[in-house]
Amino acid sequence: MAKKALAIDVGGTKIYSAIVNEKGEIISEVEKYLTPKTFNEIKAVFKEIIEKYEDLVDVIAFSTCGAVNNQNNGILGSTGNIAKEYPAMDFKSLSKKTVFVENDANAAAWAEHVIGASKEMPYSIMLTLGTGVGGGIILDNKLYKGKNGAAGEMHFKMRTDKHRKCTCGSYDCFEAYASGTGLKRTAEEISGDSEITTYDVVANKDRPLMKKILEKWQNDILEGIIGLANIFDPDCVVLSGSMAEFVDIDYLEKEANKEIVTTPFRIVKASAGNYSGMIGAALLALGVK
Amino acid sequence: MAKKALAIDVGGTKIYSAIVNEKGEIISEVEKYLTPKTFNEIKAVFKEIIEKYEDLVDVIAFSTCGAVNNQNNGILGSTGNIAKEYPAMDFKSLSKKTVFVENDANAAAWAEHVIGASKEMPYSIMLTLGTGVGGGIILDNKLYKGKNGAAGEMHFKMRTDKHRKCTCGSYDCFEAYASGTGLKRTAEEISGDSEITTYDVVANKDRPLMKKILEKWQNDILEGIIGLANIFDPDCVVLSGSMAEFVDIDYLEKEANKEIVTTPFRIVKASAGNYSGMIGAALLALGVK
Numbered sequence: 001m002a003k004k005a006l007a008i009d010v011g012g013t014k015i016y017s018a019i020v021n022e023k024g025e026i027i028s029e030v031e032k033y034l035t036p037k038t039f040n041e042i043k044a045v046f047k048e049i050i051e052k053y054e055d056l057v058d059v060i061a062f063s064t065c066g067a068v069n070n071q072n073n074g075i076l077g078s079t080g081n082i083a084k085e086y087p088a089m090d091f092k093s094l095s096k097k098t099v100f101v102e103n104d105a106n107a108a109a110w111a112e113h114v115i116g117a118s119k120e121m122p123y124s125i126m127l128t129l130g131t132g133v134g135g136g137i138i139l140d141n142k143l144y145k146g147k148n149g150a151a152g153e154m155h156f157k158m159r160t161d162k163h164r165k166c167t168c169g170s171y172d173c174f175e176a177y178a179s180g181t182g183l184k185r186t187a188e189e190i191s192g193d194s195e196i197t198t199y200d201v202v203a204n205k206d207r208p209l210m211k212k213i214l215e216k217w218q219n220d221i222l223e224g225i226i227g228l229a230n231i232f233d234p235d236c237v238v239l240s241g242s243m244a245e246f247v248d249i250d251y252l253e254k255e256a257n258k259e260i261v262t263t264p265f266r267i268v269k270a271s272a273g274n275y276s277g278m279i280g281a282a283l284l285a286l287g288v289k
Numbered sequence: 290m291a292k293k294a295l296a297i298d299v300g301g302t303k304i305y306s307a308i309v310n311e312k313g314e315i316i317s318e319v320e321k322y323l324t325p326k327t328f329n330e331i332k333a334v335f336k337e338i339i340e341k342y343e344d345l346v347d348v349i350a351f352s353t354c355g356a357v358n359n360q361n362n363g364i365l366g367s368t369g370n371i372a373k374e375y376p377a378m379d380f381k382s383l384s385k386k387t388v389f390v391e392n393d394a395n396a397a398a399w400a401e402h403v404i405g406a407s408k409e410m411p412y413s414i415m416l417t418l419g420t421g422v423g424g425g426i427i428l429d430n431k432l433y434k435g436k437n438g439a440a441g442e443m444h445f446k447m448r449t450d451k452h453r454k455c456t457c458g459s460y461d462c463f464e465a466y467a468s469g470t471g472l473k474r475t476a477e478e479i480s481g482d483s484e485i486t487t488y489d490v491v492a493n494k495d496r497p498l499m500k501k502i503l504e505k506w507q508n509d510i511l512e513g514i515i516g517l518a519n520i521f522d523p524d525c526v527v528l529s530g531s532m533a534e535f536v537d538i539d540y541l542e543k544e545a546n547k548e549i550v551t552t553p554f555r556i557v558k559a560s561a562g563n564y565s566g567m568i569g570a571a572l573l574a575l576g577v578k
Binding site: 067076077078122123135137139144145146147148149150151152153154155156157158159160168169170173219220223224226227228230231232233234235259260261262263265 | 356424426433436438441444445446447466509512513515517522548549552
């Protein structure tokens with residue numbers, strides 16, 4: 001019988017769960033919880049979900065914020081806006097079934113690789129443009145994790161004069177420019193209005209000022225992608241996340257290919273859907289390539 | 290009997306040759322030629338070297354400027370200051386023995402990995418700081434080449450306002466800041482003197498102005514390394530090339546580790562010597578890991 005995973009996606013604000021099969025299909029209702037503030041409450045939500053469904057599945061697959069180790073059983077370090085003790089979570093102890101853990105951006109990149117936009121492309125880089133920027137790197141049909149599992153952090157510099165503080169504590173990372181938060185800051189800088197929101201920009205994108213702001217933001221994304229393409233010589237860069245709908249993919253692909261010194265590559269929009277983190281974690285946990 | 294390679298290093302200005310054994314030792318005199326201007330003259334030099342030595346070795350190993358394909362038998366594209374027809378070279382036809390070709394920076398990174406500074410470190414990134422910047426990436430004990438072989442080009446952006454033209458035709462790449470040429474341009478910008486040379490800077494490095502220039506140049510190298518460490522989570526970054534002697538490795542390692550979001554890594558000076566390109570190509574051609 002085909003195997004199934006109980007997938008649990010853990011973000012700073014919400015936790016989702018669903019049962020996913022080997023085809024990467026969600027075969028249950030998706031359940032949603034608000035992420036509690038404390039470690040013990042988060043653990044209680046995990047236990048509640050797992051106790052409810054573990055007998056129906058072969059494996060538990062977490063897609064989580066934070067860098068995940070190469071043993072796929074724990075969090076390596078700080079994870080932003082979730083309880084600060086979260087990295088101490090002993091995932092294995094949560095279920096009698098096998099528990100598999102992967103970073104959410106890595107899991108989403110794997111979903112795109114197996115069933116989505118980068119299918120049949122051995123080398124792909126996924127950029128999730130949301131409030132921040134997530135990164136997932138697939139090389140030679142394998143998820144690339146680096147020596148300890150923390151690889152794929154899109155914190156490379158866009159300038160070197162300490163202009164914008166990044167969420168990581170350093171300055172001027174790609175994330176601080178290419179994210180939704182980055183768009184707001186670009187908008188503030190160009191408009192001089194500290195109250196301007198990303199919504200103001202995207203809702204009025206035909207107005208000259210907003211157009212100028214979006215073009216600057218998109219150009220920063222382009223510059224980042226050029227660097228990644230020169231480093232990796234990938235088949236494609238996949239763009240996902242809520243902010244990806246505001247970029248002109250065809251323009252980016254055309255312009256990037258003019259600038260690179262490596263070989264031509266594609267830029268594509270993610271197609272595995274909103275739950276690609278859960279799907280990718282499930283596929284990884286089930287060993288589906 | 291232990292196998293040997295005839296290694297040939299091809300640069301824009303010089304061609305070197307030597308016989309290298311499986312330990313990565315050079316066991317002959319190193320011969321040096323000036324790189325001729327035309328394709329046919331370059332080919333004639335290759336033939337002269339190969340005819341002289343091919344009977345003494347098991348394989349011919351080229352370490353060359355230019356990106357080399359994943360079949361290790363040809364050049365992918367443009368290679369800067371060598372005859373423009375050079376990418377059309379049919380390396381295989383040059384000898385009755387097996388001919389193996391690899392990019393010089395990749396080959397040098399492999400030499401460091403097998404016998405040099407990144408020995409026993411599965412994940413390393415080598416930056417060769419010379420007139421330009423070469424890059425070689427070792428991931429999971431394998432040379433990383435990307436989908437077509439062109440990976441490892443250190444042309445990611447240091448700023449996004451088209452400030453400095455890069456040799457690649459684009460603007461503001463790491464190479465345009467971290468190289469010797471980059472140091473000259475940083476010196477010009479800070480001193481306002483267009484005649485200033487890299488020699489002026491390094492020969493007078495205790496003078497306040499020169500110190501300031503070197504610090505800015507070194508800081509740009511630092512910023513680039515931080516980005517690479519966040520992307521790759523490597524064991525180490527190896528610095529090689531003539532300009533590497535002007536950076537403070539311990540300072541870079543300390544500062545970079547403060548800024549990264551991935552896990553601690555080393556920054557080390559290359560130790561495989563001036564002929565690491567030949568040695569690495571020979572080791573790759575001989576299958577030595």
